Amino acid sequence: MGKNLTKRSEDYSKWYNELVIKADLAENSGVRGCMVIKPYGYAIWEKMQAELDRMFKETGHQNAYFPLFIPKSYLSREADHVEGFAKECAVVTHYRLKNAEDGSGVVVDPEAKLEEELIVRPTSETIIWDTYRKWIQSYRDLPILVNQWANVVRWEMRTRLFLRTAEFLWQEGHTAHATREEAVAEAVQMMEVYADFAENFMGVPVIKGTKSESERFAGAEETYCIEALMQDGKALQAGTSHFLGQNFAKAFDVKFANKEGKQDLVWATSWGVSTRLMGALVMTHSDDNGLILPPKLAPIQVVIVPIYKGEEELNAISERVDPLVKELRSKGISVKFDNRDTHKPGWKFNEYELKGVPVRLAIGRRDMENGTYEVARRDTLEKETIKGDEVVSRIEYLLEDMQQHIYKKAFDYREAHITTVDSFDEFKEVLENKGGFVSAHWDGTPETEETIKELTKATIRCIPLDAKEEEGKCVYSGKPSMQRVLFAKAY
């Protein structure tokens, strides 16, 4: 019962693409670089959204919605920001089509040209800070703690499902504060929220840190990030939270009267995670048989497959299964009883393995006689026979255990793939043969960072927040350094 899935060891990248498509998560569309998120993939994204949204609200944030379009001139207001995004902007120039004179279809109506071109938002700092100017007069109007769930467009030349697409879905938080300290605390808080979500819901261990200057968000004074490690030894940036200083307040003239009645510029943060997390989820846990999903985010947590011949036998099985389904649902566990007669049990086993359903129950003639179920867990593929009156507690245990187990496995892999090096030869050797994070001293200059990137394709993923002060010499230039940073090849 092959899944015709390329093995990870053969071609990790091909394995990933095939898996995303075969597991019905997403597919490419007729529009270059834009994907279709299929119902099963979207159901996982919805679960992620629900948890994140709850966490945002628990930390005092509210949702709002800002325009899709950004006037071209807004982008220019913040110098670094426009520099960072101008090269990948989808631009709306006209607002009407008309019939082609040769009858071949529709063409752009040259008379319907916009006075000012509109950019499809690549991120919303500019349009939001243009709005905040109207919302903020006094310290009483602060803080503003707003989040937006939206689509954004960055015209990437090389795209991959979930990991890098021209259009993607994300959330972007945009907050405004009276003081630098408060804004920094907010940016740090949201990095912590992201780390909590990644580790405790996605089961993806992450390293918290700050970005080097050249990897920082365009317009930020500091970018906090969480970095994950995929099974092929490449790192993946899973979320970022930016302390924007007063840059956007300056660019959009957003001032407030402080408690002393003096005018002051407002402090800002922004923070986001995107459908890219779907890629991280797939690549962290899954195996050559298909998806492995953390139970907390699995759209279907338990599937029950009856093994039967004829309607009578199915009816008898249903009679036993129906109360179980009800009981599991009453405990908030999502269950599917797949009693379709159009597919054989073996086909179904295969399908749910591919789709990463955490627990599979099978029930056939012998189970009916013995009052048992065959219970299989997706992560280890272990099977066991469980008595009917113990099956609910066993399922509860398995869901909990799997959530822990896949995290632990990913954590152990990650820990085994952080290598401390002190020479550039070693640096290159580790990147070449082992992969993962390389912990090395760096002289702090963008020049060295750039040279290392050119020579090895590795970038500084982050300066870990928990790094100890340590005297050393830059692994490339030999100049003095006070702290190790983490390099890796990355998605």
Place this chain on the structure above:
Amino acid sequence: MGKNLTKRSEDYSKWYNELVIKADLAENSGVRGCMVIKPYGYAIWEKMQAELDRMFKETGHQNAYFPLFIPKSYLSREADHVEGFAKECAVVTHYRLKNAEDGSGVVVDPEAKLEEELIVRPTSETIIWDTYRKWIQSYRDLPILVNQWANVVRWEMRTRLFLRTAEFLWQEGHTAHATREEAVAEAVQMMEVYADFAENFMGVPVIKGTKSESERFAGAEETYCIEALMQDGKALQAGTSHFLGQNFAKAFDVKFANKEGKQDLVWATSWGVSTRLMGALVMTHSDDNGLILPPKLAPIQVVIVPIYKGEEELNAISERVDPLVKELRSKGISVKFDNRDTHKPGWKFNEYELKGVPVRLAIGRRDMENGTYEVARRDTLEKETIKGDEVVSRIEYLLEDMQQHIYKKAFDYREAHITTVDSFDEFKEVLENKGGFVSAHWDGTPETEETIKELTKATIRCIPLDAKEEEGKCVYSGKPSMQRVLFAKAY
């Protein structure tokens, strides 16, 4: 304590615009025709979304996501469809900006011109049916019951907050079926879901019907709709559900092997409601003091305002209020205890009246002595003094009663504004002086419909589903007619 709100009787349209802005629902943005939905407005929309999403899932639908962009050529495939949407399309022609040579900012890079222009989706039938071709081979793949929550863009020349904006948020369901009967049943079912939602959650009574040919969705064989009536006597289309026949299957070559193994074209529906519902909600219930919200959709259902002097008194009040807040929350009631010392009680009363919070509790010195609360309901503005041990059940009663009461009030208004007429003079007189729906015979021709529209600005809102067969003569042409239809001026 004025709200400086224009009275409905003075200028209904101005009242609406002011209310939307003053109640913090939405505002205009720096982008022509695009609005900012503010946190309070968005919280109402989120409640609508949650209910609708639940109803869609209970009727077997799943969510998915399709690209924002539609290749220009896709639109041309369905003749009526392109005719309907070409005149209001935002068109992406380029994918990069570059620095202007004179240093004045960024300009569109002429070298980054797209080979084929992309339309920002005005609706997604074309991109979705291009995708369904890949998903559908056999009758086993049907039905497909998919919904999408998304933003869409229609370049309207005259826009109004929520009612008509260039960009708006909506959901669009797109389903595929093996038979005509099944597709028609789906379209009717979704109209019923919309009517259920409008009446039982929004408290907005609606008339279910079908559209005349000229009011039909571009590409549909039948459009089912729900029509509501606003307080100024104008109708508002609140939701539509389309039976699309095989038009899009033909245009995108989507065929399936039926049970007999023969190739057949797939049958389609699409259905949608949008942030326009926010406009309907505001205009149906609200009064000259501000919003009136149905309790089921109110982001804050109960607000508690302490009336106190000094911290000690506030502490005593808090001690009594805190357990009440907890008890209400445990019952799923959303409560805000507004103990801010930056605003006076009178200011707060005004603010929550403006924002339509259904129940307001006030507690001052005398209430502390007597163990009571002053309880006010927003719809009738009635106040009463309630003992502490009765306040929870009174609140539960009031929330339920208000939900019923505002529906009943809107229903009675609507019923009083359906006028049966048999002459064109009467037709014009009713439209001019009374407004509302005019029930009249119509000869069934688009020409008569168009003439009536030119003469009176009234359009056929719908052919009611529950209309009785009745012999009569067209109110304009005098030609024979078998059924009355509903005319009205409309948003």
